[in-house]
Amino acid sequence: MPRKLTRSQLHEIYYHLHLNxxxxxxxxxxxxxGKIVGGVYSGLGQEAISVGTxxxxxxxxxxxPMIRNVGALLVRGYRPRDLFMQYMGRKGGPTGGRDANTHxxxxxxxxxxxxxxxxxxxxxxxxVALAARIRKEKRIALTYVGDGATSTGPFHExxxxxxxxxxxxxxxxxxxxxxxxxxxxxxxxxxxYAGRAKGYGLPGVCVDGNDVLAVYHATQGAADRARRGGGPxxxxxxxxxxxxxxxxxxxxxxxxxxxxxxxRKDPILRFDKYLRAKKLITAAEEAEVQARIEKEIREDTAFxxxxxxxxxxxxxxxxxx
Amino acid sequence: MATQKRAKKSRLxxxxxxxxxxxxxxxxxxxxxxxxxxxxxxxxxGKIVGGVYVGRGQExxxxxxxxxxVDGDVVIPTHRDFSAFIIRGMTLPEVFSNWMGRVAGxxxxxxxxxxxxxxxxxxxxxxxxxxxxxxxxxxxxxxMKRRGTKNxxxxxxGEGTTSRGDVHEAMNFAAVMKLPVIFLCDNNAYAYxxxxxxxxxxxxxxxxxAIYGMPGESVDGNDVLAVHAAVAKAVARARSGGGPSxxxxxxxxxxxxxxxxxxxxxxxxxxxQWAKKDPIVRFEKYLLAGKILTRRRIQEMETGxxxxxEHAVAExxxxxxxxxxxxxxxxxCQSPCWWEQARESCPS
Numbered sequence: 001m002p003r004k005l006t007r008s009q010l011h012e013i014y015y016h017l018h019l020n021x022x023x024x025x026x027x028x029x030x031x032x033x034g035k036i037v038g039g040v041y042s043g044l045g046q047e048a049i050s051v052g053t054x055x056x057x058x059x060x061x062x063x064x065p066m067i068r069n070v071g072a073l074l075v076r077g078y079r080p081r082d083l084f085m086q087y088m089g090r091k092g093g094p095t096g097g098r099d100a101n102t103h104x105x106x107x108x109x110x111x112x113x114x115x116x117x118x119x120x121x122x123x124x125x126x127x128v129a130l131a132a133r134i135r136k137e138k139r140i141a142l143t144y145v146g147d148g149a150t151s152t153g154p155f156h157e158x159x160x161x162x163x164x165x166x167x168x169x170x171x172x173x174x175x176x177x178x179x180x181x182x183x184x185x186x187x188x189x190x191x192x193y194a195g196r197a198k199g200y201g202l203p204g205v206c207v208d209g210n211d212v213l214a215v216y217h218a219t220q221g222a223a224d225r226a227r228r229g230g231g232p233x234x235x236x237x238x239x240x241x242x243x244x245x246x247x248x249x250x251x252x253x254x255x256x257x258x259x260x261x262x263x264r265k266d267p268i269l270r271f272d273k274y275l276r277a278k279k280l281i282t283a284a285e286e287a288e289v290q291a292r293i294e295k296e297i298r299e300d301t302a303f304x305x306x307x308x309x310x311x312x313x314x315x316x317x318x319x320x321x
Numbered sequence: 322m323a324t325q326k327r328a329k330k331s332r333l334x335x336x337x338x339x340x341x342x343x344x345x346x347x348x349x350x351x352x353x354x355x356x357x358x359x360x361x362x363x364x365x366x367g368k369i370v371g372g373v374y375v376g377r378g379q380e381x382x383x384x385x386x387x388x389x390x391v392d393g394d395v396v397i398p399t400h401r402d403f404s405a406f407i408i409r410g411m412t413l414p415e416v417f418s419n420w421m422g423r424v425a426g427x428x429x430x431x432x433x434x435x436x437x438x439x440x441x442x443x444x445x446x447x448x449x450x451x452x453x454x455x456x457x458x459x460x461x462x463x464x465m466k467r468r469g470t471k472n473x474x475x476x477x478x479g480e481g482t483t484s485r486g487d488v489h490e491a492m493n494f495a496a497v498m499k500l501p502v503i504f505l506c507d508n509n510a511y512a513y514x515x516x517x518x519x520x521x522x523x524x525x526x527x528x529x530x531a532i533y534g535m536p537g538e539s540v541d542g543n544d545v546l547a548v549h550a551a552v553a554k555a556v557a558r559a560r561s562g563g564g565p566s567x568x569x570x571x572x573x574x575x576x577x578x579x580x581x582x583x584x585x586x587x588x589x590x591x592x593x594q595w596a597k598k599d600p601i602v603r604f605e606k607y608l609l610a611g612k613i614l615t616r617r618r619i620q621e622m623e624t625g626x627x628x629x630x631e632h633a634v635a636e637x638x639x640x641x642x643x644x645x646x647x648x649x650x651x652x653x654c655q656s657p658c659w660w661e662q663a664r665e666s667c668p669s
Contacts (some may be wrong), residue, residue: 151493153486160484163522189496189534189564199532201522 003220005213010280013055013212015289017268020047020071022297023080027087031247035305037089038100043068045210045242048267049174051075052215053142056223062128064112064121064143067102068174068241076109080296084304097310098318118149122158122171129167129232140168140226142219147187148179150196159234163200166231170222173234174209176241181253194236202232209237210267213274240265337549342613343622345384345545349601351626352380352404355413358630359420364580368638370422371433376401378543378575381600382507384408385548386475389556393472395443395461397454400435401507401574402477410442413633418640424647425640431648452482455491455504462500462565473559475503475552480569481512481520483529492567496533499564503555506567507542509574514586530567542570543600546607573598 005013024042031040043050050071054063065072070083078094086093087101094104105113112128114121125143132139145155150173162169173193177184184191197204205222207214215237222233240262244251275281356375364373376383383404387396390409398405406416411427419426420434427437438446445461447454458476465472482488483506495502512520523529530537536558540551548570555566573595577584608614 151490153490155486156489157484157486160521164519166522186497188493189499190532196532199523199528201524 016051016075017047019293022293026297036087039246041067041246042243046239047071048212049209049237052212053219056216056219060139062110062141064125066114066144081300081303090307091310092307119152119155122155126158126162129169142170144172147175159200162232163202168226169232171234173236176239178241180245197234204234206236209239210265212271348384348404349380354626360580369420373580374400375576379572381545382542382570385545386552395474397445397476399477409444414636417637423640424643430643452485452487455488458502459491459494462502471560473501473556477505480508492533495565496535501559502565504567506569508569509572513578526569535565537567539569542572543598545604
């Protein structure tokens with residue numbers, strides 16, 4: 001039975017959705033100003049998935065976010081300035097300027113850093129779930145893969161292992177229609193990703209990835225089940241990548257009609273509308289959150305821009321050999 | 322009695338004439354006998370180089386499959402699919418020579434056992450990395466498709482291998498590209514010592530076909546006619562451009578993982594159960610009951626097989642061991658190799 005969200009929990013989700021969007025927009029601005037080191041990978045249009053899943057977990061749970069899951073990082077306590085500094089290669093960023101974009105994690109926050117090899121986090125998070133089981137901790141693990149990453153071997157190996165060992169693992173398939181320029185119909189001959197779970201012997205559910213409450217409740221249900229020892233669940237969130245693969249990609253291979261169709265399903269506008277219609281938020285409350293976010297973005301941008309770059313001598317620090 | 326019932330139930334496919342059925346029994350028996358010779362005598366006599374891997378109990382899968390392939394088709398048989406090598410034209414002396422490290426073997430003494438291939442016969446050699454040849458099968462299938470040859474590729478693997486990423490990547494790719502590839506899983510109940518309930522969490526691996534959008538079927542792998550029929554369906558689909566299929570053949574490894582493994586982790590009860598389902602005994606009974614072959618004819622066949630094996634072993638044993646200098650032949654990197662160059666340039 002889904003637990004009802006309190007008004008303040010709903011406001012938290014509202015805040016994180018909007019903060020996620022604004023951080024994303026601000027990163028684009030910084031990128032165009034030439035202030036970013038490397039590429040910028042946007043999660044525009046997919047915010048409900050990162051925010052909804054991260055909110056549904058308990059603080060002790062571990063998340064393995066991917067490049068488009070900035071929302072999960074924000075829910076877990078990272079500030080916009082952390083992301084700005086990271087993307088700008090500053091010393092104060094989570095990797096101290098050693099790596100770019102979202103290749104960072106923090107075990108204190110229950111975040112495993114992603115690497116660029118897609119799908120690799122599935123076996124890693126299966127390992128986290130196995131460790132929790134062995135240590136008898138009520139901890140579950142969650143990670144995300146795109147529709148493209150489902151075609152990788154590690155996704156399969158991790159999923160099968162989790163199913164056999166009944167690990168407390170949640171696999172969120174963010175089906176955003178495109179793996180770089182590869183559409184789903186060239187990615188798989190069976191686009192029913194939730195249905196794939198049957199081939200592994202675990203439940204698979206499909207939810208509207210642009211409906212943050214649907215994502216939240218599906219995640220929470222699967223998390224409860226995993227915590228009770230019921231094993232892993234695959235959740236397919238249907239969504240759309242509203243930008244190119246990265247800022248350098250104008251995604252001209254995606255038809256305008258498709259983008260327009262999905263724009264009308266914008267997860268943030270939908271949630272706003274829902275809260276207003278159900279009178280769960282007042283105009284004054286909205287204005288207050290928006291002002292808070294704008295202040296944060298402004299201050300954190302200034303903070304990041306004035307923060308120092310790393311000195312060359314530091315490049316060799318914190319490496320294994 | 323039960324066998325007869327089953328035998329009556331399995332209808333004789335129109336394509337299978339008496340001659341083909343006889344050849345099927347011949348290859349079943351030849352495989353059993355040749356592998357027995359390798360595992361139970363040559364290995365124990367110390368004449369084999371390295372380990373010995375046999376497919377005792379699984380013979381019906383290779384036979385039911387390979388018997389219906391035509392020129393231009395390609396198979397990638399594993400170490401448990403001996404019959405597929407022989408049916409595709411690998412000779413017994415070649416196979417024995419390879420196991421014994423002799424120059425007459427296809428690897429000319431460079432590799433042992435079942436790492437055999439030959440493109441002329443449409444056999445691609447496997448490597449020890451299980452499943453790594455499934456993407457290779459896709460490459461072969463893609464080449465066939467591009468050339469419009471109507472040929473098919475059959476790639477064999479065990480149920481343990483289904484847990485490998487390579488198989489997943491290959492099956493997905495084959496389905497997307499509609500390649501003429503048949504993914505044939507010998508589910509022999511054990512991956513070395515890992516039983517199926519520790520290997521996967523589904524009741525039937527056949528469900529794996531559907532997740533990629535291809536037909537998935539599960540058949541009794543100890544019934545050579547059932548295997549033949551299921552493979553025929555998949556082959557027809559592949560030849561007509563319908564794309565890949567997945568076929569699980571349920572069987573049992575009636576030996577250890579290899580000759581050095583006593584398989585004590587397998588219960589005696591399970592071994593007894595499967596001994597009753599021996600694919601060769603079953604097929605023989607079927608042929609006798611249907612008066613397709615006489616007992617006498619079968620005895621002649623067995624005598625012939627024993628002779629054939631005697632000759633082949635003698636021939637293999639008369640083949641010399643390779644000369645030491647030959648070990649450098651047929652390799653990609655000629656001396657001085659990169660590591661030798663590196664060694665030279667490395668200050669000691």
